[in-house]
Amino acid sequence: MRRLLYVPIIHSDVDLGSAGLAIAQSSLALSGERRWALHHETVRSFWKGVAAYLCTFDARLLRVYQDGLAADGEQGRGVVDQAARRGSENFRLVRDLVQQGAELRKTEDPALLLREYHEVLGLVRPPSQEEGRDRTGARAQLLEERDRFIAEAISGTLHEGEVGVLFLGARHDVTPWLAPDISVMPLKDRSKVQAYIQELLLGQDERVLAKLARYLAAPVRVP
Template sequence: MSEENGSASLEIRPQAQNRRLFYFPIVHTVQDMGSLASHVKEKHKSKDNHTHIASIARFWDLVEEEALSLLPCKSTVRIYQDALPICDHELQIVSDLVKQGSRNHAIVQHLMDNGAQVMGTESPDLLLEEYHLAKRVMEQGGQSIADGKAAAEILRKRDQFVAERINNTLATGEVGIVFLGMMHCIEAELSSDIEIIYPIGRPEASQGTAK
């Protein structure tokens, strides 16, 4: 495979002159939704089918295979996780979501068990703002034009925050692994010395982003 498309046998070696970021676009599951899970289950329970569930499981099998193939690593590895706020209990959040059945956070936990360091990644204020918006939209049974614009603006601000968090905490010669939903687009905000690698392919939201 080409470097952009990735390989199941990638070998990470320390590089003195740059920073490397392995970018995994992800599909969220109900188990990742926290307190919104009950709303999501109720809305989509009639649409659940074995084919869809099996497809999601295969997707996470691929992510797990590729992410875990990055270890062991001679460099410091930092994990950046969608919706994981900067706070004093990041490890507990990961642990709680693993117990709820999150494949994403189970992979994060496995990486941590092998020496990777999980980083608080997102702004708590922006996540709370998005949570209240999402809850209101679900309770009212649909999204208005104003809601859609508000959601897009929050996502843009979240992407800027995540990119700056990576820029400011991923040191020279270190390796980052970022798990972000398909709609995120952070590449344009990342520092030019960060080399981005897409082990399972590039997210559609960033296809037109030059880097």
């Protein structure tokens, strides 16, 4: 049985490249300053907990699969280093793991990522009603295509004795397409990560938001 640790990540504006600032500003406008400040603290604690858990493994046995990473080897490490220098908590952790002996694995199809990039750029421009319906369907199809590719990449490159670590946005679900002998161990509940983002941006229940934030910020506990 092969093992895959799944980290359902929360994307920061740094992770979203050139569109990140506009999306962050829109998110701030939706959530409000107080909620957005809570969010930044929650994200910091989330990554601190994930890092502490992964440090319990021998990094030399870890094989890292990263959302948005379409290269491995020297090129992949260059992408990771660049994102880490920009301040991405996610990529800083990946960089640290690689420096300790973990191995990067190509995770994504560059052609699909290019389509995703254009979709993200479209988020900063409010669509018409018809465009909104078209975008929703196109995003769902693209998400599934990416999930299938990622699952096939993991299934084809993760070997017995290795421990895969998949850093992937909470909207994704690769499990239906993974090889049946891969055991998936989520570090956090993907549905709760999604619920947190939904409540942060669109909700008004402070108790629900605080409860979800505490869950994400708590130390990782994997059964």
